[in-house]
Amino acid sequence: AVARVNGETRVYEETGFMRPSRFGFKGKEDLGNGRAVSFVLEQGFDSNNGAQSQGANYAFGREANLTYECAYGKFGMGRIGNFMSGMGSWDPWGPNSGPFATGWGIAASGSSMSDYLRMDNTFAWQSPKMDGWQVMAQYSLDVLGTEAERNVDNIRYLSGGVTYMKNGLNVLAFAGWRMNPTVEGKGYKDGQTYGLALNKQFDGFKPYLAAQYARNSLSVGKKPLLVFKAVEAKHPNTKGINGIAIITGTDVSCFSGTFKAAVQYFHGKNEGAENKDKLKRLIFSIGQEYPLSKRTVLYAGTNWGKSEAKAHGHKEITRALELFSGIKHSF
Numbered sequence: 001a002v003a004r005v006n007g008e009t010r011v012y013e014e015t016g017f018m019r020p021s022r023f024g025f026k027g028k029e030d031l032g033n034g035r036a037v038s039f040v041l042e043q044g045f046d047s048n049n050g051a052q053s054q055g056a057n058y059a060f061g062r063e064a065n066l067t068y069e070c071a072y073g074k075f076g077m078g079r080i081g082n083f084m085s086g087m088g089s090w091d092p093w094g095p096n097s098g099p100f101a102t103g104w105g106i107a108a109s110g111s112s113m114s115d116y117l118r119m120d121n122t123f124a125w126q127s128p129k130m131d132g133w134q135v136m137a138q139y140s141l142d143v144l145g146t147e148a149e150r151n152v153d154n155i156r157y158l159s160g161g162v163t164y165m166k167n168g169l170n171v172l173a174f175a176g177w178r179m180n181p182t183v184e185g186k187g188y189k190d191g192q193t194y195g196l197a198l199n200k201q202f203d204g205f206k207p208y209l210a211a212q213y214a215r216n217s218l219s220v221g222k223k224p225l226l227v228f229k230a231v232e233a234k235h236p237n238t239k240g241i242n243g244i245a246i247i248t249g250t251d252v253s254c255f256s257g258t259f260k261a262a263v264q265y266f267h268g269k270n271e272g273a274e275n276k277d278k279l280k281r282l283i284f285s286i287g288q289e290y291p292l293s294k295r296t297v298l299y300a301g302t303n304w305g306k307s308e309a310k311a312h313g314h315k316e317i318t319r320a321l322e323l324f325s326g327i328k329h330s331f
Contacts, residue, residue, distance in 0.1 A: 005224045
């Protein structure tokens with residue numbers, strides 16, 4: 001890939017640019033009468049140096065959970081991605097949030113949306129599908145696995161929503177509540193996140209629209225653009241970032257592959273900052289996938305983005321241009 005950030009050019013190799021590299025194990029035991037037990041163990045790694053993507057503390061940092069299925073739905077527990085994270089087998093948001101999902105550099109929906117979390121100590125449930133409708137809920141007792149003795153000293157997360165997926169139409173509505181601890185007199189206000197996503201498969205193309213409103217988010221965005229972060233908590237109930245993110249784009253069947261285009265925009269305020277910094281980011285992305293086989297895909301594209309933090313006339317601006325190409329293979 002080639003990136004030009006504020007006039008400086010960098011040429012580099014990045015592992016999993018389109019889709020993060022991972023390996024793992026999964027299995028399923030059919031117990032009969034519509035019942036089954038299954039598991040997923042998955043670890044991310046950097047293919048250019050072998051490092052563990054989620055850190056050395058995890059043997060299976062991307063996902064590690066056990067699931068029981070019956071007539072009342074699917075019940076799981078373990079390390080599970082937040083329903084609006086774009087990560088893991090429980091997540092419906094990622095592939096429906098935009099044409100680039102959670103990959104392709106700053107084209108990823110995590111460049112403007114909040115609470116992209118993998119959560120430890122999580123219970124999750126999905127209802128059976130009923131004429132395209134499905135209800136989902138999850139609760140994490142300890143998102144970061146800090147294992148504090150008192151439950152209220154851990155970050156907890158409650159999330160739920162409903163999806164409708166039938167005849168090529170996908171509609172998703174989710175809400176999340178992050179419960180932040182106050183430890184030694186310091187902490188953040190609880191955060192809320194609300195998301196709505198819509199897409200429809202037509203003959204030869206698929207348009208997307210997704211929006212998210214977040215209150216007291218602790219961070220928004222990813223490098224090489226500015227990463228907006230809440231101010232350091234020096235007292236209880238420190239405010240975070242409030243803002244709205246919108247993504248729109250499309251997949252188009254083209255040249256025996258898929259052409260992708262998207263625009264995303266974020267506008268918000270850092271409510272905890274003394275000057276309540278105004279925050280903006282705008283990203284344009286195009287890309288092309290070309291399948292060599294069912295398992296191997298060539299891809300290429302470009303992203304342009306601008307992020308801005310402004311307070312009392314002072315602006316911090318980052319502009320980034322990414323040009324990239326690569327190959328993805330699934331075993």
